[in-house]
Amino acid sequence: MTDAAGRLSHMVKQALGRPLPLRLRAWDGSEAGPSTGPVLVIRDRRALHRLAWKPGELGLARAWVAGEIDIEGDLYEGLARISGLVWDRGESETKRPALLRTLTALRDPRNLRLAADVLALAGPALPPAPPREEAVSHRGPLHSLRRDRHAISHHYDVGNDFYSLVLGPSMVYSCAYWEDPSSTLEDAQHAKLDLICRKLGLKPGQRLLDVGCGWGSMVLHAVQHYGVEAVGVTISEEQAALARKRLAEAGCTDRAEIRVQDYREIDDGPFDAISSIGMAEHVGSAQYRAYARILHSLLKPGGRLLNHQIARRPLKNEDAYEIDEFIDRYVFPDGELAPVATTAALLEDAGFEVRDVEALREHYALTLRAWVTNLENHWSEATRLTTPGRARVWRLYMAASALAFEQNNIGVNQILAVRTTTAGNAKMPPTRGQWLYSTTQD
Incomplete structure (x- = not known):
């Protein structure tokens, strides 16, 4: 078999009506396409088997995680060129790559010739087993306590040392706040935590609950800089272990507690x-109303909630919303995004008064690019601490997410x-500046 790249490029052009916008290199060493820019590398024809047996996003994801396809050169430019092959928003309820539409269409009887060409190039074979980094089949009812614990463990219990390479010393796994684009990641994460503390109006002696506390960074910041007593809850055993260690090393165990506990199990309010920072994406639409009501019941009258959450764009037909297969299988099982208006409405339905909404979309793009840089700079160690497949998952999802924020496909908002x-x-000062721009209490 020779000139596999040329044959694949011809198939793509036939299917899309235009050439693939980046160079292609196949497993036989052949190349085709533009002479400059990123190169889409197909290292193994098993990638075609995956696409033939599972056309669409999941087949591509499995090939990427298995190391059978890659992008050489500028990863962001390569992903951007591929993502440029999209349906027009006016023609589709969802923005999905036309390349994926074409791959999915291989099963359509009208495209038997194209499917036959792909299979001829791939050669006969049974479908390859999914890479082991793929989440195992879901267990139990959606967003039950047991199933949520399993989903959270898949993403967060992959090694604290691995996360420290990606996140850096701050150990904060949510959008930073870049007051200056030239700031360090650590400074930007410190600024984010401080912004949240100021929005919450924290004062010495108050009691703070941090829902989905991660590795304890918000709890530590609030205790050390604002003199509060804090409870952090997570359902990740590994996160809780490191968070407790960090509190002990900082001498804060008398003022802070970390629990392995679901938000639905908290019973010691008010x-x-x-604070709920990057946690609500895991709640799910079916449970969100209950989530909002539980948090409302845990607050004292006059108490504040800061809900920091990724949002998707609204659809003309919300019933057309589809879960991203790659994200669901490899990154955040059972995670769901909602438009910011939906989130605000559900919080108000639970009894909250929404006082402030701040969009941080561009900030998350900067944060993700910083995480990708950290991962790439420590690639050998990262693959040793987890697996090469797991590292490839994180590199792809973080780089693709950075582009999604930059292109305004998704956003992130802080709702006070x-x-x-x-x-x-509401027990709030009369002007926004008085509660937002006050200085820290330390």
């Missing part, structure tokens, strides 16, 4: 303030909400 008193008092 709290003066609640208040549980007002029975008289409707």
